[in-house]
Amino acid sequence: MSSSRVFSPLYLLLSISLLLQLAVALDPIFHECNTTSFTPNSTYNENLNTLLSQLNSTTPLTGSGNGSLGQSPDQVYGLASCRGDINSTVCQACITSAAIEIQQYCQYKEEAIIWYEYCQLKYSNLDFFGQIDYREAFYDALFSNVSDPASFNTSVINLLKVVEGQAIVSPKLFAMGSLGVGNSTTLYGLVQCTPDLSSANCETCLDWIIGFVPRYLYGKSGGIIMTGTCEFQYHTYPFEAT
Template structure:
């Protein structure tokens, strides 16, 4: 299969897609992970966590990524927030605001949590994780529709995601998105992204693991999301990101 069919950047797509005003962000679909370990309401960890979340909420929309820690010793909390590389600061703030509210409601008094939305993620922990690959926390979601030839389709998915991987891990945003023409008049859209606390090498490793899960988990499904604590991949047969 020739790589020349890979359309990166997206401006090589049709004019109708190029000039669309932007896709509306979805804040209704999300997944949240909560740990079992808890902290005392109103205690030092609670105060540090509240300060950290406020910090991430204010810092992240400026560049699309924020990370940091608050407190000392056993009451120290670490966190990050990441917005998808194609969205503007207004939509980034809206998503991080929503994530910070929901994560503290769903994971009330839990020391560790991750909230995944289509356009942002928020993560915090009492353990130092910044700069390290999180290969324990994953969320998988697949389309209920399937391609008639799953083997062929999965090869095309791996093709586009692997090509985007090579672009993302060396880019400042650690983000890449593009499209690939497959079959008869079908376009496959893909997106990959890492949290920017990772080194380029660790971003590459994380994406390699995520892409490697496509075939066993999404065999022939025409859409799939793999959201992790350190990187995310997604593919669809419709445009889901902005040019």
């Protein structure tokens, strides 16, 4: 796309910084594929390609989107969701990458999901809208051990529960917050559910994954747990709004 805009050195630096940030954020964190395959060039394949293209076009406008296409047994359901604090440009870049890479990582699979720092995308031959997804989930203890794990663990859970209470009453089912820990540390937390969930199901999903903090993230200064329908992240530095 051509442009007559004159770029200042500062604008170029900011643009380069954003591109570097996006390059890191647009690496997939994790993906899952089911074992059942569909036939290349089949009707299901055509419906999937069309639906992914539609989600890529519509999701950045509001930050989320879902839909279905076709008739059984070739009907496909899809959902895309961006992190609640990012702008439409970053959302577009993330969903575009997801729509391409989900088919590379899960080629010809009837059901798949891919997670990024800024978005997630999933599709299935089954109607999953509004249902809590307990099947696909992963965690990552991102950072180092803290000096007082018991106290820190309590602070993590307290913060996530407060932010959860804010998220389940928000239109995006998304919230962020912070909590002072000790004399010099601030803990930052983020929770989000996919937009197809009800407030009650969002709360149930978040309660479930927050309950795994002591088992998988005990004493870690940062961590993440993501499922097909909800997620949380926390660490000791602010989230970068983009």
